[in-house]
Amino acid sequence: MKIEQLTIADLPEAAKFCRINMKFDIMPDFLFKEKTFDDPDFNPELALVARNENEIIGLMVGVIRTHKKLGKIGYIKLMAVKSSERRKGIASQLYEIIHEKFVKEGCERERIYESHPNYFQPGIDPLYTEAICFVERKGFKKFNDTANMICSLVDKNFDTSKDEERLLSDGIIIKRADKDDYDKTMKFILNEFELWEDEVKFAFKNNPISLHIAIYNDEVVGFSAYDTNNLNTGWFGPMGTSPKMRGKNIGGVLLKRCLKDQQSQGHPFAIIPWVGPIPFYSHHCGAKVQRVFWRYEKLI
Numbered sequence: 001m002k003i004e005q006l007t008i009a010d011l012p013e014a015a016k017f018c019r020i021n022m023k024f025d026i027m028p029d030f031l032f033k034e035k036t037f038d039d040p041d042f043n044p045e046l047a048l049v050a051r052n053e054n055e056i057i058g059l060m061v062g063v064i065r066t067h068k069k070l071g072k073i074g075y076i077k078l079m080a081v082k083s084s085e086r087r088k089g090i091a092s093q094l095y096e097i098i099h100e101k102f103v104k105e106g107c108e109r110e111r112i113y114e115s116h117p118n119y120f121q122p123g124i125d126p127l128y129t130e131a132i133c134f135v136e137r138k139g140f141k142k143f144n145d146t147a148n149m150i151c152s153l154v155d156k157n158f159d160t161s162k163d164e165e166r167l168l169s170d171g172i173i174i175k176r177a178d179k180d181d182y183d184k185t186m187k188f189i190l191n192e193f194e195l196w197e198d199e200v201k202f203a204f205k206n207n208p209i210s211l212h213i214a215i216y217n218d219e220v221v222g223f224s225a226y227d228t229n230n231l232n233t234g235w236f237g238p239m240g241t242s243p244k245m246r247g248k249n250i251g252g253v254l255l256k257r258c259l260k261d262q263q264s265q266g267h268p269f270a271i272i273p274w275v276g277p278i279p280f281y282s283h284h285c286g287a288k289v290q291r292v293f294w295r296y297e298k299l300i
């Protein structure tokens with residue numbers, strides 16, 4: 001077996017390898033590319049494949065991000081070993097190389113999968129029991145859990161015109177953001193939802209801009225977005241309403257505006273990842289918990 005860096009030529013085989021060996025997930029080629037080569041922090045030294053002859057038998061992709069509050073974090077964002085080759089130490093060898101690089105680069109902690117803002121899933125789905133065993137063996141500790149919800153878009157009416165009229169009579173304007181809204185939207189995000197700065201910037205690059213906003217007294221007081229990660233999979237979010245403006249149905253209207261867009265894109269369902277206020281989504285769009293994820297961390 002040899003370990004090599006993942007190259008663009010490996011893309012179709014590597015994506016297929018993920019489809020076969022990460023059996024609770026769907027990994028089209030375009031999504032694999034987004035998670036690897038298109039990640040702005042992609043580092044080929046952290047994207048490894050294990051090969052036997054010419055066949056990929058293991059894959060592990062890491063990434064390093066610097067967060068304002070948590071400092072430098074090393075993430076394992078994808079990992080899988082061919083089912084017939086497991087328990088032979090292949091993932092361990094791949095992890096050792098990536099872990100050493102994390103240490104060398106001064107990461108203060110490591111986490112699994114949740115490499116926000118470009119991440120595949122927000123943690124380990126415990127259905128991947130072998131992955132739970134593996135990361136616990138490597139010294140990771142579970143520190144939290146989270147869930148993805150799923151919202152059917154089939155035969156749903158997301159018309160919000162009446163609610164928007166009511167909000168307008170209170171001076172609250174609901175609209176799709178356009179490029180002239182960029183500065184006041186970013187001001188709001190940096191003041192109230194700094195964590196989502198990158199996603200919101202991403203939404204502004206989409207065509208049409210995949211972001212709806214609420215404006216009150218010429219200031220942005222709420223937003224909802226989609227297609228900011230895992231593009232072309234019906235990925236919703238993030239969204240947020242200013243605490244001082246909550247309880248007025250601003251969030252409900254903004255949510256439905258995005259779902260309506262996603263419906264018109266042809267998606268049969270939207271994924272509402274990494275939640276969050278489960279009752280809010282259940283109430284406004286009948287979303288249900290789809291998958292649960294355990295979040296793991298190891299301090300370096």
Ligand SMILES: CC(C)(COP(=O)(O)OP(=O)(O)OC[C@H]1O[C@@H](n2cnc3c(N)ncnc32)[C@H](O)[C@@H]1OP(=O)(O)O)[C@@H](O)C(=O)NCCC(=O)NCCS
Pocket residue numbers: 021022023079080081082085086087088089090091092093113123124125128129130131132133134135137
């Ligand atoms: C998780 C995975 C990548 C581990 O790959 P691997 O090459 O089998 O891992 P290793 O052989 O290096 O395992 C190292 C240690 O982890 C632990 N471990 C790994 N798999 C285990 C299992 N099935 N049961 C118990 N412990 C396990 C053991 O302590 C093992 O050491 P040991 O064999 O000396 O006891 C592999 O099981 C896999 O591809 N699973 C499916 C895909 C997946 O879960 N991806 C992550 C999705 S979140």
